Amino acid sequence: MREAFGFLTVLGRPTPAPTPRALRWFPLVGATLGAAVGSVWWLADRAFPALLAAVLAVAADLALTGLLHADGLADSADGLLPPASRERRLEIMRTPDIGAFGATVLGVVLLARVGALAARPADIVLIAALWCTSRTVAAVAPAWLRYARDDGLASSLLATPTSALTGLAVVPAAAGAVLVAGWAGAAAIAAAVLGGVAVLLLARARLGGFTGDVLGAAIVVAETVGLIVASARW
Secondary structure, three states, X not given: OHHHHHHHOOOOOOOOOOOHHHHHHHHHHHHHHHHHHHHHHHHHHOOOOHHHHHHHHHHHHHHHHOOHHHHHHHHHHHHHOOOOOHHHHHHHHHOOXXXXXXXXXXXXXXXXXXXXXXXXXXXXXXXXXXXXXXXXXHHHHHHOOOEOOOOOOOHHHHOOOXXXXXXXXXXXXHHHHHHHHOXXXXXXXXXXXXXXXXXXXXXXXXXXXXXXXXXXXHHHHHHHHHHHHHOOOO
């Protein structure tokens, strides 16, 4: 559990190369992180206008994750979206700078997250459920996708095959979202899963598998799609 917290958040001891057992704790880390972000949102919503409360919640998420997933989203957009060979895509994703695709996608996603949060009442359980779901998608990815690099940030997670049973963590997350937000919560969880899986399928089509950046992108996209669906006028 310490490895998962150290790898996915700025909390605890930094873990640059976690072992495969860290994957099973990804859903719990996501739920805990989501509860923290949701709490910031809930408290800020009682002191500030909805838009500012949403900005503070998004900022809290970026701070707690150390921009790890945001960086993965930007790198993945730069590598997966423009036309290029597989080798060139992987090369682009490894470089530290950010290109036009990455900057544009990251900016749009951050605006969408702020807008979605500002459009609905603050809800700690919903955020915890969505953040749990997004990390669950990332945790089960190695069970059905191969790693696209010979060596990289996520390669240390693959020494032991991941159990697809980790995906069952979505069940209590969905139950919590349904209890609090009704069918809107259920739709948000389903949309989050589909959004994360869509990123992984795109990576499989263009890279032949996933990378650490792709997992980060899947996490952010899953959460954002879930937030957008949850903010719809049900």
